[in-house]
Each structure stands twice: as structure tokens, then as C-alpha cells.
Amino acid sequence: MRKLLLVLSALLVVALVLGACGGAPAAAPADTAAPADAAAAPADATVDPNAPTPVPTPVVNAFGTCDDPLVLWHGLTGTDGAVFATLLDKFAQENPDVCINSEGYPWDIFFQKYPTAVAAGTPPDMVIFHAAEVTQMASQGLMAPMDELVFADGTLSKDDFNPAVMGAITVDGQTMAVPFDNHGWLLWVNTVLLKDAGLDPENLPKNGAEFIEWAQKLTTDINGKHPTEEGFDKDNVDVWGIGYTWPRYTIPSTLWQFGGAVTNEDATKATLDSPEAIAAVQFWHDLMYKYYVAPPAIPGQIWAGDLYKNNKVAFMWEGTWTKGMMNDNPDLAAITKTAFVNSLAPDGNQAVKMDAHIMSVPTGVDEDGAAKAKTLMAYLAQNGAAWANSGQVPAMIEVQESAEVQAIPSVAMAAQQFNEIGRPDLPHKAFIEIQTAWETAVGNALASPDADVAAALKAGNEQIQAILDRP
Amino acid sequence: MTTSTLPTKANTSARDLRWKTVRKQLPNYLFVLPQFLFFSIFLLYPIFRGLQISLYDWKIMLKDQQFVGLANYAALLNDQIFRETMVNTVYFMILTVAINIVLALLVATGLKHSFWGSDGLRVLFYAPGILSVSVLGIIAIRVWDTQLGIVNYFVTTLLNGPRISWLGNPQIVIPALSLTTVWWTFGFPMLVFLAGLQSIPETLYEAAKIDGAGPTRTFRHITLPLIMPTMLFVVVTQFIAHMQVFAQPYIITAGGPGNASRSVVMYLYETAWKFFRFGYASAVAVVLALIMIVVTVILFSIMRSRTEY
Numbered sequence: 001m002r003k004l005l006l007v008l009s010a011l012l013v014v015a016l017v018l019g020a021c022g023g024a025p026a027a028a029p030a031d032t033a034a035p036a037d038a039a040a041a042p043a044d045a046t047v048d049p050n051a052p053t054p055v056p057t058p059v060v061n062a063f064g065t066c067d068d069p070l071v072l073w074h075g076l077t078g079t080d081g082a083v084f085a086t087l088l089d090k091f092a093q094e095n096p097d098v099c100i101n102s103e104g105y106p107w108d109i110f111f112q113k114y115p116t117a118v119a120a121g122t123p124p125d126m127v128i129f130h131a132a133e134v135t136q137m138a139s140q141g142l143m144a145p146m147d148e149l150v151f152a153d154g155t156l157s158k159d160d161f162n163p164a165v166m167g168a169i170t171v172d173g174q175t176m177a178v179p180f181d182n183h184g185w186l187l188w189v190n191t192v193l194l195k196d197a198g199l200d201p202e203n204l205p206k207n208g209a210e211f212i213e214w215a216q217k218l219t220t221d222i223n224g225k226h227p228t229e230e231g232f233d234k235d236n237v238d239v240w241g242i243g244y245t246w247p248r249y250t251i252p253s254t255l256w257q258f259g260g261a262v263t264n265e266d267a268t269k270a271t272l273d274s275p276e277a278i279a280a281v282q283f284w285h286d287l288m289y290k291y292y293v294a295p296p297a298i299p300g301q302i303w304a305g306d307l308y309k310n311n312k313v314a315f316m317w318e319g320t321w322t323k324g325m326m327n328d329n330p331d332l333a334a335i336t337k338t339a340f341v342n343s344l345a346p347d348g349n350q351a352v353k354m355d356a357h358i359m360s361v362p363t364g365v366d367e368d369g370a371a372k373a374k375t376l377m378a379y380l381a382q383n384g385a386a387w388a389n390s391g392q393v394p395a396m397i398e399v400q401e402s403a404e405v406q407a408i409p410s411v412a413m414a415a416q417q418f419n420e421i422g423r424p425d426l427p428h429k430a431f432i433e434i435q436t437a438w439e440t441a442v443g444n445a446l447a448s449p450d451a452d453v454a455a456a457l458k459a460g461n462e463q464i465q466a467i468l469d470r471p
Numbered sequence: 472m473t474t475s476t477l478p479t480k481a482n483t484s485a486r487d488l489r490w491k492t493v494r495k496q497l498p499n500y501l502f503v504l505p506q507f508l509f510f511s512i513f514l515l516y517p518i519f520r521g522l523q524i525s526l527y528d529w530k531i532m533l534k535d536q537q538f539v540g541l542a543n544y545a546a547l548l549n550d551q552i553f554r555e556t557m558v559n560t561v562y563f564m565i566l567t568v569a570i571n572i573v574l575a576l577l578v579a580t581g582l583k584h585s586f587w588g589s590d591g592l593r594v595l596f597y598a599p600g601i602l603s604v605s606v607l608g609i610i611a612i613r614v615w616d617t618q619l620g621i622v623n624y625f626v627t628t629l630l631n632g633p634r635i636s637w638l639g640n641p642q643i644v645i646p647a648l649s650l651t652t653v654w655w656t657f658g659f660p661m662l663v664f665l666a667g668l669q670s671i672p673e674t675l676y677e678a679a680k681i682d683g684a685g686p687t688r689t690f691r692h693i694t695l696p697l698i699m700p701t702m703l704f705v706v707v708t709q710f711i712a713h714m715q716v717f718a719q720p721y722i723i724t725a726g727g728p729g730n731a732s733r734s735v736v737m738y739l740y741e742t743a744w745k746f747f748r749f750g751y752a753s754a755v756a757v758v759l760a761l762i763m764i765v766v767t768v769i770l771f772s773i774m775r776s777r778t779e780y
């Protein structure tokens with residue numbers, strides 16, 4: 001029996017080693033920290049019974065017929081995926097010599113498949129992801145430069161795109177991608193709620209103090225009382241002044257408005273614990289726990305988009321892709337106005353975070369694949385007006401200015417906003433790790449009424465500095 | 472003085488004997504060989520590769536990787552997030568294993584003897600274990616939801632209590648995840664305990680009853696000592712399983728709020744597949760494996776000394 005026990009012990013130890021060294025399960029469901037752009041709704045989303053039945057976007061779409069299709073990987077799996085599919089279909093009809101296998105994956109799955117496919121020598125011919133991640137992907141050797149392929153022969157000109165985006169996708173002097181669109185935060189205003197509160201939707205608040213006044217007038221509990229009134233029931237709020245949305249966009253926008261940032265300009269020093277950054281995050285903490293005009297940033301809250309759909313939030317900072325939701329809810333679209341995101345800073349300083357979907361060719365793609373990718377990249381960049389139907393801003397300035405695009409109010413507004421006050425994230429080879437660190441710190445700072453904002457940001461700052469200090 | 476190099480008769484016969492033994496055992500080795508080949512290629516090799524990668528600043532596309540020696544391990548010592556995730560994991564593991572074992576043993580004791588409906592109850596208690604972790608995650612999000620969750624429904628309506636942010640409060644998020652996991656996993660230890668309890672001869676209980684022992688003494692002096700081998704198995708397998716918790720926090724809380732529910736394996740996954748720091752992630756895996764090996768050996772030595780067969 002003793003021997004049997006020893007054998008069992010040995011087996012268990014081996015199993016243990018295998019289990020621990022084997023790492024995590026290969027596939028995991030969608031990462032809540034990185035939701036698909038157009039599908040960031042949490043599980044407890046309230047469903048509008050009058051909304052049309054959504055048609056799911058196929059994961060793999062084939063466009064055209066041929067023996068050797070261009071394989072395209074991307075993460076456009078939300079409502080924008082359907083618009084993207086129509087664009088690819090149009091391309092295939094106009095370019096019968098190039099057919100496409102378009103494969104859409106949730107972003108976390110995409111970023112697992114992409115490096116392993118390149119390392120295994122079986123990359124797709126073309127990829128679409130975000131400008132913010134370009135420096136990290138390029139520093140891992142996963143991207144081929146686009147200068148020779150696309151820009152040197154004049155197929156496209158770098159001057160045709162937003163300079164800030166071009167800066168974000170330039171690594172060591174080489175342009176690693178071609179912008180497909182500009183996207184990011186936009187202000188969505190429920191004009192009916194504003195009018196009901198006696199506020200003018202054409203004359204929005206211009207700084208943090210004005211914003212708080214407006215938000216207090218807009219927020220009501222189930223008894224119709226405002227936060228400034230005696231007996232306000234903060235645990236049973238009916239209408240919120242503003243919804244707290246994806247911190248990945250909300251927080252950088254606020255930090256920049258207050259003159260802060262996650263790091264300094266050359267990314268050598270973490271600045272998340274600067275007075276400006278603390279004031280910016282404290283402002284959101286106050287909106288949630290002092291003024292009770294924004295729902296607390298804790299899990300289990302109803303997504304701002306669903307609150308908005310049900311007329312339960314007046315101001316919503318959300319993505320340009322929210323147009324997809326508006327397309328599905330024409331009644332809601334009719335009472336919605338878009339504008340530059342509110343300035344929450346005391347001096348009214350304006351800034352908004354923008355990003356871009358970019359197109360590129362992975363390392364190791366053969367000449368034929370790269371040539372097909374070049375054709376498709378040029379087509380998608382030049383025909384961005386059709387893409388604007390998804391709510392995203394076409395990347396080429398000339399296309400942005402076209403009548404077709406200007407006819408879409410939210411896209412025209414977003415284009416103007418990004419060109420005037422838009423800022424992309426600072427590129428860094430450890431971008432995602434830095435982003436995770438500050439998102440965690442901000443999450444801690446906003447987790448409860450008692451949270452110490454300064455201490456949480458200081459802890460996050462130390463982690464970011466340690467990342468920046470790495471060789 | 473001369474020495475002979477010629478083999479003696481005794482040496483020759485010993486060699487013959489060895490060869491004979493080898494020939495006799497050869498079919499056994501051949502039978503094991505296919506499995507050993509797969510085991511080596513798909514398990515042993517990755518383990519040694521993982522150990523090797525942990526000594527490098529590994530970038531997926533580089534042909535010449537930068538050797539950093541034990542730098543990844545040294546960095547782990549000062550890694551605040553690794554410490555936090557290790558504390559979270561150990562806290563989760565202790566809670567889950569303890570509740571699982573107590574609950575599984577209690578239920579198994581209750582279901583040991585057949586009665587009307589006992590088979591149905593066994594199936595019912597085991598049923599959550601057949602759910603995939605994704606389904607479990609969706610159920611848990613619904614159950615613990617602050618606004619619409621069934622737990623808060625009872626808390627607010629029956630107990631007239633406040634809405635509790637079960638998954639948003641750093642102090643209670645791990646107990647919430649642990650309870651979810653217990654509901655999901657306690658069917659297996661229950662079945663194992665049931666088998667262990669049923670293997671104890673009934674005559675021992677009859678003798679104890681004749682001697683005047685009550686239920687508590689019977690449990691303490693007969694049941695507990697005789698199910699110690701089962702207990703050892705359950706404790707060790709539960710420990711190994713729950714130290715590697717990944718999907719529950721990944722799906723239900725994404726590791727939050729902040730890092731409050733992030734587990735070591737989740738951190739390992741993110742380090743490798745979000746941050747592309749494969750060397751560092753391998754070091755995390757090796758350290759986790761070492762900790763688990765050491766604790767397992769300790770558990771074995773403690774519990775084996777109390778085991779009766």
C-alpha cells in the first residue's frame with residue numbers, strides 16, 4: 001500500500017508540473033477589458049423590445065471566387081462588421097481578380113492568433129487592428145513596413161491622413177500601416193431629457209463647473225428629486241446626468257483636458273500621480289459619489305448605451321460606432337444630437353481620445369499576398385465613405401470632406417472633433433501592459449466612495465514606471 | 472602481478488540473466504512506447520521548453536533570443552502584481568477547498584444510504600459540474616448582479632437589506648467567486664466521498680453502536696480515519712485544481728475590481744498573450760509549479776501519517 005501511495009504521489013507531482021507549466025487554456029471568452037468596438041455591451045444589457053432583430057455577422061466571409069484568396073484577419077465583429085462585409089462585397093465585384101476570405105475574431109482571440117500564425121510561417125495576407133497597438137506589434141517583429149509597398153509609388157500619400165494617426169503608426173521612422181478610419185469618443189446628447197430639464201441642447205456646458213450644474217439638473221431619482229434636493233434617493237436613481245463609459249477612452253480624454261497624462265511625452269516618466277491626473281480622476285469620483293450624477297464604476301451596472309436607449313441618461317460619451325445603435329433605433333436617433341465631448345476641466349480645455357483601425361501586412365507574407373493586400377488597402381482607404389455608414393470616420397481627409405460623409409451628422413461631427421482636438425495614445429512597445437496598469441489603477445480609484453484616488457493612482461504610477469524603466 | 476581482462480564465468484551468466492530479463496520485459500516497453508512518445512512530444516518537451524524560455528527575454532519572432540539568466544525570477548520577487556495575484560489565488564483556493572470538502576462530506580454522509588429520491592439528489596448535486604465554465608460565468612454574472620441579480624433580490628426584498636456589489640467590492644469578490652466555484656465543482660468530491668464512505672464495512676458501525684457510540688464519536692473514530700485515503704486524494708486534487716483558477720475570474724470579473732480577483736494563472740496568461748512577455752510568463756509558470764509541488768509533498772506527508780488502511 002505504501003508503494004502504491006508513493007506511485008500515486010509521483011503521478012500527482014507529474015500532473016502538477018504539467019498543469020502549471022502548461023499555462024492557461026488557449027481559448028477564452030471575450031475579454032471585458034477589450035470589448036469589440038461596436039459590441040461593448042455587458043451581459044446585463046436591457047433589450048429594447050421594439051428594436052429590430054439583429055443579424056449576426058458571420059465569422060468567416062468569402063467574397064468572390066478564386067483558387068488563392070486573400071486571407072484577411074480583423075476584429076470587426078460588431079455592428080460595424082456588417083457594413084465592412086458590404087464594402088468587401090463591393091470590392092470583390094469591382095476587382096474580380098482578387099477574392100477574399102475575411103475572418104473576424106474577438107480582439108483577444110485575434111491577438112493570440114496573429115503572433116502565433118506569423119511565428120509558424122502561416123500568417124494571413126492582411127490584418128486590421130488599432131493604431132495604438134502598432135508599436136507593440138512592430139517591436140515584436142510581426143509587421144512589415146508599408147512605405148515601399150503602398151506609399152513610395154504614390155498609391156496613397158501620407159499627407160492624406162490625420163498627422164496624429166500617422167505619428168502613432170510610425171515606428172523607428174518606418175510607416176507600419178495604412179489608416180482605414182479614425183474612431184473614438186463622441187458626445188451623444190438626449191435632447192428630450194435636456195429640454196425637459198429646461199436646458200438648451202444648442203448651448204452645452206463649457207467647463208467642469210457648468211457640467212456639474214447641468215448634470216445635477218438632469219439627474220433625478222425615482223421620486224423625481226434632484227441630487228441637490230433634500231431626500232434625494234441616491235440608491236434609486238431614475239435618470240443619470242452622464243453615463244460612465246469605457247475608461248479606455250473616457251479617462252485619457254479627461255486626463256488630457258486637465259493637462260495630465262499617463263506618461264510624459266517621451267514615455268520615460270510615468271505621470272499618473274501628477275496633480276492634474278489626480279484632479280481628473282477625482283472629478284469622475286466626485287460625479288459618482290459626491291454629486292450622484294453618474295452611476296458608480298463597479299461591475300453589475302447597466303451599460304450606458306442601454307440606459308441611453310431607455311432615456312435614462314442625458315449625456316453619453318461613447319464611440320463613433322454608436323451610430324450602429326442609432327441605425328437600429330430610429331426613434332432614438334431622432335432625439336439625439338452629437339457634439340464634441342464635454343470639457344470637464346475647470347478652464348474648459350478640450351481634448352478627446354481617438355484611435356484608428358489600421359491595415360497592414362504581417363511579416364512573412366509572400367509577394368503575391370502583399371500585392372493583393374495593397375490593392376485592397378488602397379480600395380478601402382479610398383472608398384471610406386461607405387465605411388462611414390458604420391459611424392467610423394474615414395481615414396482620408398479628402399473622403400471625410402466628401403458630401404456623402406458630411407451628410408451623416410455623427411460622422412461629420414466626429415471628423416471635425418478628431419481633426420481639431422483628437423489625440424491618439426502615446427505609442428510604446430509595452431503599450432498594452434501600460435494600458436492595463438493604468439486601467440487597473442483607475443478601476444481601484446473609482447471602485448467605491450471611500451477609495452483613495454491619489455493612493456490608487458500612485459500605486460499604478462509605480463507599476464507604469466517599472467514598465468518604462470525596463471530595457 | 473598480472474590481471475585478467477577475460478570475463479569470468481560468473482560475469483557471463485549475470486549478463487545473460489540481465490539480457491534475458493530485458494528480452495522478457497521488452498514487450499512491456501513496446502506497449503508503453505507509443506504513449507511515452509506522445510507524452511514526451513506534447514508534455515515533457517513543452518515543460519523543458521518552458522523552463523528554457525523562462526531564462527530568456529523571449530520575443531516570438533526573434534531567431535536569436537536574449538539570454539537573461541535568472542533575471543525574470545529576480546523581477547518576480549519585486550513584482551507587486553504577482554504578489555497580489557498569488558495572495559488572491561491562495562485565498563480563493565483555501566476558501567474553495569475548505570467549503571468544498573466540508574460540504575461534499577456532509578452531503579455524501581447524508582446520501583450514503585439509499586432512500587426515496589436519493590439517486591435523484593445525487594444527480595442533482597453533481598449536475599452543475601457538467602456545465603462549461605462559460606455557461607457558469609454567465610449564470611454567475613446574473614446571480615451576483617447588483618441591480619438585477621437574484622441574490623440581491625432576496626437581500627433587498629426578504630431581508631430588507633441594501634443592494635450589495637458582490638463583484639464590485641474588493642473585500643467580497645473572491646468569496647463570491649469561491650461560492651460560485653463550490654456550486655460548480657462540489658459534485659465530484661461528493662461522489663468520491665460517497666464511494667469512500669460506502670467502502671467502510673457496515674459491521675464497524677454496528678459494533679460501535681453496540682458499544683454505545685453516538686453519531687459524533689462514530690464519525691470521528693470510524694468514518695474519518697477510514698476515509699483518510701479518500702480525503703488525501705480529494706484535498707490534493709482540489710488544491711491542484713483551484714490553485715490554477717483562471718476562467719471564473721476571467722469571465723465573471725476580468726480580474727477586477729482593480730486586481731482584487733486576478734489569479735496567478737490569469738496574470739500568467741495576460742503576461743504572455745497580452746503583453747507578449749513569454750520569458751516572464753514562463754517564469755511565473757515555473758514558480759507556480761514549484762509552489763504547488765512543495766505544498767503537495769507537504770500535504771502528502773502530513774496526511775499520510777494520519778492515514779489508516
